[in-house]
Amino acid sequence: MSEKTPKPEAEDRKPFAPDSEFAAMRRENADPDEKVQPLPWFFIMFLGAMGMWGAFYIASTPSGEASAYGDQRTVSTLRPPVAAAGAVAAVDGKQIYGAKCAACHQASGLGVSGVFPPLAGAEWVLGDEKVLVSILLHGVQGEIVVKGNTYKGVMPAFGTLPDAEIAAVLSYVRSDWGNQAPPITAATVQSQREATKGQVGAYNGGAALTALKP
Ligand code: HEC
Numbered sequence: 001m002s003e004k005t006p007k008p009e010a011e012d013r014k015p016f017a018p019d020s021e022f023a024a025m026r027r028e029n030a031d032p033d034e035k036v037q038p039l040p041w042f043f044i045m046f047l048g049a050m051g052m053w054g055a056f057y058i059a060s061t062p063s064g065e066a067s068a069y070g071d072q073r074t075v076s077t078l079r080p081p082v083a084a085a086g087a088v089a090a091v092d093g094k095q096i097y098g099a100k101c102a103a104c105h106q107a108s109g110l111g112v113s114g115v116f117p118p119l120a121g122a123e124w125v126l127g128d129e130k131v132l133v134s135i136l137l138h139g140v141q142g143e144i145v146v147k148g149n150t151y152k153g154v155m156p157a158f159g160t161l162p163d164a165e166i167a168a169v170l171s172y173v174r175s176d177w178g179n180q181a182p183p184i185t186a187a188t189v190q191s192q193r194e195a196t197k198g199q200v201g202a203y204n205g206g207a208a209l210t211a212l213k214p
Pocket residue numbers: 097100101102103104105115116117118119122123124125132135136140141142143144146151152153154155156158169170173205206
């Protein structure tokens with residue numbers, strides 16, 4: 001009952017007989033009725049701002065990167081750059097190895113028989129540093145002999161890593177699992193990057209790598 005039955009002015013104040021229709025209307029409250037409650041203006045503005053921020057975030061987040069080897073960033077990429085001398089020391093070669101190489105060459109550096117060649121005691125790791133840097137910069141695809149066994153797989157290129165990270169991971173690889181070869185500096189990586197600028201795609205196996213030696 002949303003509309004009240006109009007009552008004459010005088011009738012209103014008159015006591016009614018307890019069983020009369022008007023007595024019941026005085027005794028009881030009117031039916032509750034739903035009111036429109038608009039959202040507070042600041043909440044609407046907050047929602048609008050969140051929506052706009054979401055659209056901006058989606059539009060500005062890069063999504064076109066190759067996903068073949070997962071997220072290529074390492075902790076040192078995300079870290080703000082440190083002063084030049086400190087930067088080399090801040091890069092942890094073992095950590096990069098765990099993130100980028102161990103899936104194939106294994107944490108033990110022994111590789112997987114017949115599929116991924118070993119790095120422990122491998123002549124390519126302990127030999128000419130320029131050849132080793134080139135392997136990382138451009139990758140290898142084709143026949144390569146490592147410790148007497150022939151492999152024919154695909155070693156991905158890691159040229160997108162900064163010089164300091166390539167130097168750090170190679171220095172690590174040259175010093176663990178009984179390997180004893182001098183570390184490789186970022187400067188060496190940088191000059192080899194310059195020298196092999198013309199290389200397109202991966203090196204064609206061990207023969208192409210041997211040809212790099214001076
Ligand atoms: C997707 C698997 C894969 C990943 C990841 C990978 N490699 Fe390799 N790597 C190979 C394969 C396969 C070969 C042999 C290439 C061939 O057969 O032509 C190879 C060859 C090599 C060689 C020369 C052969 C030898 O055993 O000495 C070195 C050095 C090397 N990789 C180092 C690394 C380092 C350092 C990393 C990490 C930054 C890495 N690789 C990551 C698969 C991989």
